Amino acid sequence: MESLPVAVLLLIFAGAAAVIWVAGIHLSKQTDVLDDRLHLGSSLGGLILLAIATNLPEIAITVSAAASNNIGVAVGNILGGIAIQTVVLAILDVFGTRGTDPLSYKAASLTLVIEAVTVIAVLGVVIAGSQMPNSLVAFRLTPAAVLIAVIWVLGMILVQRSQKGLPWHQQGDAPGGQDQPQGHSKKKTGEKTRHVSTAKSALIFTAAALATLGAGVVLERSGDAIAGHIGLSGVLFGATFLALATSLPEISTGLASVKQGDYKLAFSDIFGGNAFLPVLFLVAVLITGKPVLPQAQATDIYLTALAILLTLTYLLGLLFRPKKKRLGMGADSLAVLILYLVGVAGLFAVATTS
Numbered sequence: 524m525e526s527l528p529v530a531v532l533l534l535i536f537a538g539a540a541a542v543i544w545v546a547g548i549h550l551s552k553q554t555d556v557l558d559d560r561l562h563l564g565s566s567l568g569g570l571i572l573l574a575i576a577t578n579l580p581e582i583a584i585t586v587s588a589a590a591s592n593n594i595g596v597a598v599g600n601i602l603g604g605i606a607i608q609t610v611v612l613a614i615l616d617v618f619g620t621r622g623t624d625p626l627s628y629k630a631a632s633l634t635l636v637i638e639a640v641t642v643i644a645v646l647g648v649v650i651a652g653s654q655m656p657n658s659l660v661a662f663r664l665t666p667a668a669v670l671i672a673v674i675w676v677l678g679m680i681l682v683q684r685s686q687k688g689l690p691w692h693q694q695g696d697a698p699g700g701q702d703q704p705q706g707h708s709k710k711k712t713g714e715k716t717r718h719v720s721t722a723k724s725a726l727i728f729t730a731a732a733l734a735t736l737g738a739g740v741v742l743e744r745s746g747d748a749i750a751g752h753i754g755l756s757g758v759l760f761g762a763t764f765l766a767l768a769t770s771l772p773e774i775s776t777g778l779a780s781v782k783q784g785d786y787k788l789a790f791s792d793i794f795g796g797n798a799f800l801p802v803l804f805l806v807a808v809l810i811t812g813k814p815v816l817p818q819a820q821a822t823d824i825y826l827t828a829l830a831i832l833l834t835l836t837y838l839l840g841l842l843f844r845p846k847k848k849r850l851g852m853g854a855d856s857l858a859v860l861i862l863y864l865v866g867v868a869g870l871f872a873v874a875t876t877s
Contacts, residue, residue: 524748532752536745540768542738543580546731547772550576551779553728560721571679574799577776577792579732580769583739584761585803588747589810594818596747596761597807600769602826603762605646605797608770609833610863611777613856615789619781625853627840630786634685638794639838641678645671645801646831652804652816653824665814668805675802682795735772742768759874762826763867790841797834825873829866833859 524532554576575582581604588597616626652667659665742765750760773793780789807815840855849857 524744525751527748529749529752532745532749536742536749536768539738539741539745540771542734543742543768544771544775546734546738547580548775549727550579550731550735551772551776553724553731556719556724557721557728560724571676574679574795576728576732577772578796578799578803579735580739580742580772581800581803582806583736584743584765584769585807586810587740587743589807589815592811593743593747594807594811594815595820596743596765597803598815598819598823599759599761599826600743600765601800601803602649602823602830603766604769605642605800605830606762606826606833606863606866607766608773608793608797609830609837610859611770611773612790612793612837613852613860614774615777615781616852616856619778619789620786623848625840625845625848625856626781626786626789627837627853627855628844628846630790631841631844632787633689633691634682635787635790635794635841636838637678637681637685638791638798639834639841641675641681641798642794642834643831643838644674644678645798646827646834648674649801649804649816649819649827650824653819655814655817657814657817659817660808660812660814663809663812664805665808665816667814667816668808671801672805675798678798739769759822759870762822762870790837794834797830822870822874825866825870829863829870832862832866836862 524535527535554573558573581600584600585597588594588600612626620626620629648667648671652665652671655665655667746760746765746768749755773796777789777792780786780792804815836855836859840853845854847854852860
């Protein structure tokens with residue numbers, strides 16, 4: 524694609540992003556239907572399957588970048604995706620919540636705190652893994668990549684157990700939050716589509732998944748070519764424009780959840796996706812046969828620290844539950860938005876000096 528003009532590449536990139544947006548909506552809807560029919564969300568395997576389904580664009584980009592030995596784009600997209608998907612919660616807070624209560628006030632739950640801690644834990648291993656020697660690899664595996672996957676699975680087990688009940692007042696749900704249980708919007712989707720057979724739903728899911736995977740590959744290839752044309756490093760492009768394009772489905776589904784009053788689900792989808800994304804480093808290692816994290820650049824570590832800071836901000840928001848809105852959002856969302864904008868400016872500074 525490098526030989527194509529920038530204008531053509533931008534059209535291809537925009538077209539692939541549009542496909543991901545539309546396919547992501549259908550993928551989310553059919554995931555809700557299959558979840559309701561097959562009771563996927565009630566099991567650990569279901570949680571893992573749903574996490575994979577909602578991160579298909581990132582999976583496609585990671586596999587494509589790793590196959591072409593373009594590790595910088597893969598790493599930048601994963602870590603930049605975590606940061607920008609956290610900012611999606613601020614967007615949902617502004618455009619999705621009704622009344623005077625911010626998103627974190629309505630969603631506050633200890634289950635979400637567990638998910639946030641899982642995100643921070645896997646990102647901590649990312650930083651530690653970046654300091655490991657390049658020679659530490661066996662059977663196309665590295666200790667850090669394996670440990671990230673193990674922590675993610677353990678986190679999912681804890682989340683599953685917490686959904687069944689916690690030894691806290693109101694089972695860990697804060698008073699004054701959403702009245703209906705987490706995931707009630709998915710059940711409503713399932714009820715609206717009773718006329719659609721499970722086989723047809725699975726067929727639509729498969730078609731949407733394939734479209735998402737194909738569009739993800741096109742995004743990675745066209746994005747890498749655009750970055751080369753405009754003189755932007757693959758890491759910076761992957762962490763900003765590419766990460767934003769792959770976050771479009773989260774924005775769409777998150778708004779749908781919040782508007783139906785399923786505030787906990789909106790938070791859970793973001794935190795769950797963010798906890799899963801570092802697991803893709805294991806995929807990249809298996810494909811390349813090389814340690815990926817030790818090749819992380821200064822910008823990658825910077826993005827990891829930024830993602831931890833943003834997640835901690837919302838974790839504190841879930842615990843302290845700011846009651847008032849400022850500029851149409853909670854104090855935690857405003858802090859996240861400011862931190863991200865300052866962080867992106869710092870990212871360009873780090874990239875130009877490293």
